[in-house]
Every structure is written in structure tokens, then in C-alpha cells.
Amino acid sequence: MSTVSLKELCDTLEKVGIRPTHQRLEILKYLAEHRVHPTAEMIYSSLKTEIPTFSKTTVYNTLKLLEKKGVISALATVEDQIRYEANLTPHGHFKCIQCGRLFDFELTGVLPPRTEIDGHQVLECQVMVKGICRQCRSVTAK
Amino acid sequence: MSTVSLKELCDTLEKVGIRPTHQRLEILKYLAEHRVHPTAEMIYSSLKTEIPTFSKTTVYNTLKLLEKKGVISALATVEDQIRYEANLTPHGHFKCIQCGRLFDFELTGVLPPRTEIDGHQVLECQVMVKGICRQCRSVTAK
DNA sequence: ATCATTGCAAACACTTTGCATACGC
DNA sequence: GCGTATGCAAAGTGTTTGCAATGAT
Secondary structure, three states: OOOOOHHHHHHHHHHOOOOOOHHHHHHHHHHHHOOOOOEHHHHHHHHHOOOOOOOHHHHHHHHHHHHHOOOOEEEOOOOOOOEEEOOOOOEEEEEEOOOOOEEEEEOOOOOOOOOEEOOEEEEEEEEEEEEEOHHHHHHHHO | OOOOOHHHHHHHHHHOOOOOOHHHHHHHHHHHHOOOOOEHHHHHHHHHOOOOOOOHHHHHHHHHHHHHOOOOEEEOOOOOOOEEEOOOOOEEEEEEOOOOOEEEEEOOOOOOOOOEEOOEEEEEEEEEEEEEOHHHHHHHHO
């Protein structure tokens, strides 16, 4: 987790026409700094301590807005809630079925970019790979 | 939608140690015949008319059981409920953002099979591609 | 008789909506 | 002052759980 400058995030929001309010900046900052694909709940409970009047409605409103404007993206796994991320470079997601964590991985070489499949126009591509992560493998091997 | 023989489905269930009850066979039959990736709700409301005492609990129980035994698989999209399918050959999913339908497509050539990514052990891979489907494209083009 | 299956009803968890208050330009 | 942003509370939706009734061996 690295620290991200508020100025930078401010610019990001203004570029897409979103007013950079305190709550919105904090939510986006949280996503930029916590690359574990947090859920709305995780964002809420983390920021609730910093902003006492903070509400879940604002989290949901903001996530929806940021997603619509293309600042963040949403991904779903079968087992749990919708997760969000601010990493918009093309990448795949690896989900460990043991510890539940989500990792990003490079798609380069794995999946060549496509603009069309079976006559359907491709706009977006999500790759969700499941298995046992490096850490869990070494624990089991012990 | 093609008709699938009950005998065949019966064998499928017995092979994995699931008692082939009437409800279970009907649910699996529905999935085998309706390749549109139905939700639990879709299965329930369709079979409710045939089996008047049919309950949603049974749908959820059965889907969970079939998934655990590897007879069907579950997939998630961000926008709506969990969807299920009986097609277990490796394939990708194309979701049309206009009409909402899900299509299967061949993964061969798109994604070479992998057993490991970044040191994580790969067990399963889901590819969800979003865009505009062939039909919606031609409608828009008119 | 025993154990698995079914199904109703209630509980649950995540998300959305309605509406009133507060804030920024 | 006006429109947007915020936040509480209530409602909505999909799914799970508790438990009693039924069914199969």
C-alpha cells in the first residue's frame, strides 16, 4: 500500500466532471491505496472512523458514479459481494479458493486483445482464474 | 433448445453419488436444455408450474449440491444474480450490455491453458467478455 | 426405523430508494 | 437561493437457515 496524492485524485475526478468532495476523494484514495479489491462494506468501515458522519449510501452512490464515469471498475465473484478497483490497466484476477484473496496478474501473453468474437463487438474483458495462491501452496506443503 | 433424455441425466447424477430425485432431475434437465445461463429464479418459476409443490429452497439446495459435485458451474456478473450452466467444456462468456444475454464462445486460440500464473496454482478459469452482441449491433445499425 | 430430501417461513446480507438536511457555487 | 451531495431509515432483492413434514431404503 502506497500513499497517493490528493491533488492527483482531485484531477482525476475533475477530468470526468465529478466534483471532488471530501467523501469522494477519500473513497477513491482508499481504492487507489488498497489494491486488494475492496467491497463497499470494507471501504465503509475503514472510512467511518475517519469521517464520523460517513454513510453507506454515500459509498454506494460514489462507487456507482465512479464506475459510470470509468474511474474505477467493478468485478464479481460467485461467492461474495461486488468488489471494486482503481487499477484500470488490462489485467486478470486470480482468486485463491483457500484464503479468498484476489490478486492481479498480467494479461499480456495470456490473452491477446480482441475486438470481435463470433461477430459480437468486444468492449471489455474480465478474466477470473481460481486456484491456490502461492502462500497457501507453501503452507499446505509444510 | 434440444430435449435431453432423463436416463442420461440420471446416470450423470448417480455417477457423482447424488440420488436422482424428481426435482433434481428436472432442475438438471432445465439447465441442460436451456443454455441461456439461467438464474435460480428462472429455474424456479419455470418448474413451479410443472411441480406445484416445488420450492425455491430446493432449487438453491440442488444448485449448490450439483455445483459442489462438479455437475454444473456457477458464474457471476456484476449486474445481477448468480447464473448456472451445465456446459462444462472450456469456454468463455460474452455478455451483451444492451440486451443482457449471455453467449458462450470457444476459448480455443483465445486463451492457452495454463497450470500456473505468478506461482499460483490454476484450477479454473472464467473469461467474461462484455460488449454489443451481433443482434444488437445489427439493430443499432438499421 | 433411520436417514436424506423437500418445502415453508423466517432470517440474513447486500444494495437501492425516498426523503430531509446540509453544503458549495 | 438553487442545485448537488450527503446521510438516515426503510424497503427491496437474492440467498441462507431452522425446522417440521415427507419420502426412500
